[in-house]
Amino acid sequence: MSASFDALVRCHRAVLYRRALRLTGNETDAADLVQDTLERAMRRLPSDLSEPDACAWLHATMRNLFFDRRRAYEHRCRTDLTEEALSSLPSPDPEEQPEWCSLPVETLRDGIEQLERPLREVMMLKFEVGLSQMEIAGRLNIPPATVGTRVFRAKKKLRILLFDKTPGRRGKLREVPETPMTSAIRPAVELT
Template sequence: MFLTRSQAKEFDRLVKPHLRMLYRFACRLTGNPDDAEDLVQEVMLKLYPKTQELREVEDLQPWLNRVLYRCFVDRSRREKRRHEQAFSDLGSDEDHNAFLDRFSGEGLGPLADMENDRARTMIHSALDELAPDQRALIVMYDVEGWPQDDIAEVLDVAPGTIKSRLSRCRARLREIILAKMEP
């Protein structure tokens, strides 16, 4: 379906202010800038013919996040079924360093740097072992700092459900890290 020039401008006006946020969220979910671009592009292609519906959405940012998240889950399920690639292979260590930079120990010396690199690698590896939906929840709340109500809206669940899921995700992450720390 082709849109008129005015409809295309309307789509651009509605979506453009949210593209940077969508891309950042997609990077956190996929762990890879190229996959994030593909995911955002897939979402835009799905939404382009639905410009009229976008006009009617009261708060567009959480709605767009929900669409992006659902596309991510669908894509992860398709890849899992096809066995094309393991989820842990979706990105390199450099791609995840932005998240892990908060663990840097600047100025503490070479030994501290080595320990921080070890912790960074362990956390990265542990995150990769989480299920895609668990990883997404940890990214949304602990990395991106989203309020639980916004996450609940994106995932289309009750806010209390987010609290319990976060608790389970953190417990699972803790188990994975502790298992990696055992000699």
């Protein structure tokens, strides 16, 4: 090691450590990063650089080493989802289905019929015809994002329309108001 390199290290080690600490957020990792930076500098730092250029070289090298380590860490953390890995995951709880999965189809249809026309159209095309969001957008000549928004709003209104959300009565089916469509079906039953 040359005397000029020793002087460079003594002059910039504290600044490099503070910067490494900001990058890593951890004292141990910061010390390792500074050590690796100085090790690389000892092997590769061009000898004809002025002190400001050498300082810039050290900081750039340290930053690049940090990002290289970060990418390598993220790459190691990624796992391929194999059949074995997927089978070890817990299965979803069957009770976590939406409330309306247990409703009679007629009750859902009656609820959809009570929605405003734009929401009703989207819900009918999505759940009765089985079209995708893009297909519905093409058929109704509206943007796909609008279809998504209408589906969201329709589900929210159906939740309010079909289920009573008062505390202590969660999960109870609300009485659907009498309309020509609802008069033909049986009265709603409680889900609990």
